[in-house]
Amino acid sequence: MTARRVLPTPEATDLLKLVRDLATKELLPRAATAERNDAFDREAFRMLGRAGILGLPYAEEYGGGGQPYEVYLQVLEEIGAVWASVGVGVSVHALSCFGLVSYGTEEQKQEWLPDMLGGELLGAYCLSEPHAGSDPAAMRTTARRDGDEYVLNGTKAWTTHGGRADYYKVMARTSDERTGISCFLVPADTPGLSADPAEHKMGLTGSPTATMLFENVRIPVERRLGNEGDGLKIALAGLDSGRLGIAAVATGLAQGSLDQAVAYAKERETFGERIIDHQGLAFILADAEAGIQAARAMMLHAARLKDAGLPFSKEASIAKMVATDNAMRVTTDAVQVLGGYGYTRDFPVERYMREAKVMQIFEGTNQIQRMVIGRALDKDNNGSITVAG
Structure with a gap:
């Protein structure tokens, strides 16, 4: 890199x-x-x-x-x-x-x-449902208290590592109130927990995504995290950090695509010149470099706010939106730079382009990020200056 x-x-x-x-x-x-x-x-x-x-x-x-x-x-x-x-x-x-x-x-x-x-136990995260993706408070999966256990029933969609994880962090409804959601750690071998066949996806095909089924899944009370009703708070707080994670992966994906495109442009010749010497193509690469550096700067700004213990939800949404939209542009342009070769599997840029698309969708679609940013702007009264360290 x-x-x-x-x-x-x-x-x-x-x-x-x-x-x-x-x-x-x-x-x-x-x-x-x-x-x-x-x-x-x-x-x-x-x-x-x-x-x-x-x-x-x-x-x-x-x-x-x-x-x-x-x-x-x-x-x-x-x-x-x-x-x-x-x-x-x-x-x-x-x-x-x-x-x-x-x-x-x-x-x-x-x-x-x-x-x-330490990596001996690999985790998955169960929040979205077939009818409740961008609106997690609409979930229907339930966790009914039965003595010293909870009994989970429902369906969780779009679970990364679904069917392959060792445990699942699960959000489930423990009351009829809209925010009456709690958080549980469910071992993969718990009776009643199963996975549908993995989804057939455009990209990220090395990462299994599956629907998880909970049928009278009994787990002890001590596997609840926090109090009853804390689940939505846990989910939303975690999503801010998760969005930064996706911003980072998207920025890396864009950088990897640009590195491939630049290497090709330095070697490939047309009309007696390297194609990087043609202004039209060099400008594509320059725009990609500028976009990647801007995305990285936004991502690191949000991270530094988090590290300082300051609010960073708006900045996390900006970073996720900027980085993933940019990754889609850069990977598409990388395919264009390689021309016909970019459209083949002889080079990785076609895979990078397919992988970039989903990053605009998961951890909250970029339309949802715009809603988060807009609402934050409505609440913002003034900026602040904080001394680092």
Whole structure:
């Protein structure tokens, strides 16, 4: 990857070098075959977990990396540049840990977090339903209290790692009130929990997405995170961080596409010149570089707000919208730069273009991001200046 970075510590610099090395030597050689065969590479996540990558933004006392989001997102970007399915999977796994980290008891954290953050347990996140995607408060999946257990019934759609995860972070309705939703950690081997066949998708074919079915799934009360009714709060707070994760993967995907396009443009000649020397094509590449740097800057701005403990919901939505819209443009232009070759599977840019599309859709469509931003503008009274450190 050709991105230039300024990192906050020497430790972070070493970490990014490690991740770039793993991405180049371990992930890149496996990506094209896995995507072509719709194959889920579970071992890639174990490898990243054992290298300490899956738990980077969480506390060291539970096996995490204790890194700021500013660093973690740049790690995701490096992974997304070579294999978006794995980058998205790492982001989803981190999201599946969020409720436990933020709302779990000390006993829950000590019992489950080390294996989750270490990659031995891979997580999934169950929020959307077939009729309730952008409006999670409309969910119908229920969790009925029965003594020391809850009984879950319902359907969850669009579950990344569906059918392949070791546990599921599940939002389910515990009362008839619109916000009467609670959060649970459900082990994959719980009786009554099953997955439909994986969806046949345009892109990210190395990342299984499936509908999860809950039929009288009994789980103990101690697997509830937080209090009854905290679920929607947990979900929405986690989504802000999840949107930054997708912004990072999308920025990496765009950077990987541009790197491919530039390398091709330097070698390919027409009319006696390299095609990068033709102004019309050079301008396409220049616009891509500008868009990527702008997306990265917005993503890091939102991350630094989060790291400082400041509100960042609006900025997370801006970062997600800007980065994913830009990834769609850059990947499409990369195909154009390669011409007919870009439309073949001999080069990865056609796959990158297919993968970019869904990033405008999941973690809240970009239309939803515009709604979030617009509502935030309506509430904003004035800006603020904060001293860093």
